[in-house]
Amino acid sequence: MKRTVISSSNAYASKRSRLDIEHDFEQYHSLNKKYYPRPITRTGANQFNNKSRAKPMEIVEKLQKKQKTSFENVSTVMHWFRNDLRLYDNVGLYKSVALFQQLRQKNAKAKLYAVYVINEDDWRAHMDSGWKLMFIMGALKNLQQSLAELHIPLLLWEFHTPKSTLSNSKEFVEFFKEKCMNVSSGTGTIITANIEYQTDELYRDIRLLENEDHRLQLKYYHDSCIVAPGLITTDRGTNYSVFTPWYKKWVLYVNNYKKSTSEICHLHIIEPLKYNETFELKPFQYSLPDEFLQYIPKSKWCLPDVSEEAALSRLKDFLGTKSSKYNNEKDMLYLGGTSGLSVYITTGRISTRLIVNQAFQSCNGQIMSKALKDNSSTQNFIKEVAWRDFYRHCMCNWPYTSMGMPYRLDTLDIKWENNPVAFEKWCTGNTGIPIVDAIMRKLLYTGYINNRSRMITASFLSKNLLIDWRWGERWFMKHLIDGDSSSNVGGWGFCSSTGIDAQPYFRVFNMDIQAKKYDPQMIFVKQWVPELISSENKRPENYPKPLVDLKHSRERALKVYKDAM
Numbered sequence: 178m179k180r181t182v183i184s185s186s187n188a189y190a191s192k193r194s195r196l197d198i199e200h201d202f203e204q205y206h207s208l209n210k211k212y213y214p215r216p217i218t219r220t221g222a223n224q225f226n227n228k229s230r231a232k233p234m235e236i237v238e239k240l241q242k243k244q245k246t247s248f249e250n251v252s253t254v255m256h257w258f259r260n261d262l263r264l265y266d267n268v269g270l271y272k273s274v275a276l277f278q279q280l281r282q283k284n285a286k287a288k289l290y291a292v293y294v295i296n297e298d299d300w301r302a303h304m305d306s307g308w309k310l311m312f313i314m315g316a317l318k319n320l321q322q323s324l325a326e327l328h329i330p331l332l333l334w335e336f337h338t339p340k341s342t343l344s345n346s347k348e349f350v351e352f353f354k355e356k357c358m359n360v361s362s363g364t365g366t367i368i369t370a371n372i373e374y375q376t377d378e379l380y381r382d383i384r385l386l387e388n389e390d391h392r393l394q395l396k397y398y399h400d401s402c403i404v405a406p407g408l409i410t411t412d413r414g415t416n417y418s419v420f421t422p423w424y425k426k427w428v429l430y431v432n433n434y435k436k437s438t439s440e441i442c443h444l445h446i447i448e449p450l451k452y453n454e455t456f457e458l459k460p461f462q463y464s465l466p467d468e469f470l471q472y473i474p475k476s477k478w479c480l481p482d483v484s485e486e487a488a489l490s491r492l493k494d495f496l497g498t499k500s501s502k503y504n505n506e507k508d509m510l511y512l513g514g515t516s517g518l519s520v521y522i523t524t525g526r527i528s529t530r531l532i533v534n535q536a537f538q539s540c541n542g543q544i545m546s547k548a549l550k551d552n553s554s555t556q557n558f559i560k561e562v563a564w565r566d567f568y569r570h571c572m573c574n575w576p577y578t579s580m581g582m583p584y585r586l587d588t589l590d591i592k593w594e595n596n597p598v599a600f601e602k603w604c605t606g607n608t609g610i611p612i613v614d615a616i617m618r619k620l621l622y623t624g625y626i627n628n629r630s631r632m633i634t635a636s637f638l639s640k641n642l643l644i645d646w647r648w649g650e651r652w653f654m655k656h657l658i659d660g661d662s663s664s665n666v667g668g669w670g671f672c673s674s675t676g677i678d679a680q681p682y683f684r685v686f687n688m689d690i691q692a693k694k695y696d697p698q699m700i701f702v703k704q705w706v707p708e709l710i711s712s713e714n715k716r717p718e719n720y721p722k723p724l725v726d727l728k729h730s731r732e733r734a735l736k737v738y739k740d741a742m
């Protein structure tokens with residue numbers, strides 16, 4: 178990702194000024210009660226497991242089965258963009274164009290639109306970061322231009338209510354229907370959209386499906402995964418909760434498609450439209466409120482290029498130069514050894530099908546080696562992209578993990594220490610453990626840290642500090658440019674031993690070993706913790722003493738976890 182080059186002292190100065198702003202650490206301690214006054218309980222979560230409560234994804238599928246498409250009195254087709262802000266290989270958009278072409282044969286005046294809906298309350302409830310929202314706003318402007326070249330206007334609708342309402346509410350359904358009616362001048366509209374797998378979003382879609390009528394028909398599609406949720410099950414038809422066997426099936430599934438084509442994944446490319454609708458391209462009037470931008474360093478921030486082309490060229494660069502070294506370099510803290518594609522993937526500026534198709538070209542015809550341990554660098558890169566699918570599948574299978582609950586419900590009994598002062602020090606990079614502080618400061622300053630960094634800091638928070646992993650999970654969402662609830666919950670569950678296919682509880686990262694292995698010359702640490710630049714082996718006065726003793730805190734974690742599990 179292209180970012181401004183900053184000197185270490187700038188980084189620290191900027192972090193200090195940000196500290197003055199960051200005051201409400203309590204918001205990370207629990208779900209926001211304004212939006213979730215009655216959070217799900219362990220019993221409620223178990224209802225999904227014992228099938229006494231239907232999973233939202235199943236409800237969507239059931240409702241969709243009953244649907245029939247009718248073009249009667251329909252004049253408008255509209256694609257509703259969500260986390261799929263791209264033209265290239267977008268299933269819902271592709272279907273939208275196909276439906277429109279069918280409709281056009283019946284109604285020569287039919288129109289095709291695209292829409293994006295802003296609900297700031299959804300952003301607040303989900304703790305979307307300023308970095309990510311700024312990226313989305315830039316991407317929308319760019320998308321508006323690209324769509325205009327296809328003669329498709331992109332509308333921006335804002336849903337605001339005085340009482341802070343999420344989009345899974347009946348108020349939203351009314352708002353949405355009314356907006357559609359206005360666009361189609363009182364006739365019917367067909368909406369296409371790609372499914373988002375978090376429960377709030379699925380319940381929003383369910384509500385809309387339940388309120389379908391002749392004025393509004395909704396068509397939802399699987400798009401964000403390479404293999405859609407529900408397609409990979411064990412031979413007994415149950416859901417996988419362990420990655421490796423799931424991944425082997427995933428590979429089989431993908432290879433099966435490849436047998437009949439030259440590509441490994443099917444891409445959905447829209448043909449040029451024979452359609453020449455003219456309209457005035459008006460700049461969007463919306464600007465992000467300050468509350469979402471307060472954590473962004475004003476003087477130095479630099480967003481990655483938001484265009485679809487930038488995502489493609491980033492992929493090309495990565496596959497051309499770095500991917501062959503991925504196995505050795507992906508974890509190094511001082512190198513950019515990974516693709517840096519996550520913000521593009523999270524916001525949907527690039528499809529993971531396209532990524533895997535392109536990466537596959539350098540895999541000698543095999544997406545995975547016969548023995549997993551022999552996977553080449555590029556094969557392992559594809560495997561990482563598969564982890565993203567895995568976590569999405571899991572969120573559909575265990576929906577309570579999208580409602581603030583751990584996958585392993587027994588871990589609710591862990592007696593967290595939850596020291597708010599220790600939490601603040603972790604958040605702001607002042608724990609006195611250099612590697613943790615360097616990573617947390619980088620996160621604050623840039624909105625991005627690599628996977629190893631996320632694992633190190635998540636392990637430190639949940640094990641060494643014994644702070645409920647959900648505090649850290651929320652902090653990450655609020656500060657990551659690529660914040661994605663299923664991967665974030667999945668990653669935190671893995672590191673804190675509370676989630677799906679997690680590390681065993683007795684695996685506690687040793688911070689000294691992590692530092693020696695992934696930043697042996699302290700290049701990364703000295704960049705972000707400039708206090709340590711000139712300190713040979715002595716701890717300088719202006720750098721905090723370690724918040725915990727690593728050995729003692731490890732033993733404490735083992736005991737507390739063991740007592741609960």
Ligand SMILES: Cc1cc2nc3c(=O)[nH]c(=O)nc-3n(C[C@H](O)[C@H](O)[C@H](O)COP(=O)(O)OP(=O)(O)OC[C@H]3O[C@@H](n4cnc5c(N)ncnc54)[C@H](O)[C@@H]3O)c2cc1C
Nearest residue numbers: 515516517518519561562565628631660661664665668669
């Ligand atoms: C505690 C924790 C929190 C995380 N939170 C997020 C998050 O909010 N959003 C997010 O996109 N990823 C998250 N991850 C996964 C991973 O760290 C990032 O996807 C990755 O660091 C992004 O950088 P990259 O694009 O350069 O990755 P690359 O190594 O180049 O990987 C390419 C893509 O594969 C996917 N991917 C890679 N590793 C993982 C993984 N372990 N799990 C799921 N998908 C993966 C991502 O889409 C990534 O962009 C988290 C991991 C942990 C341990």
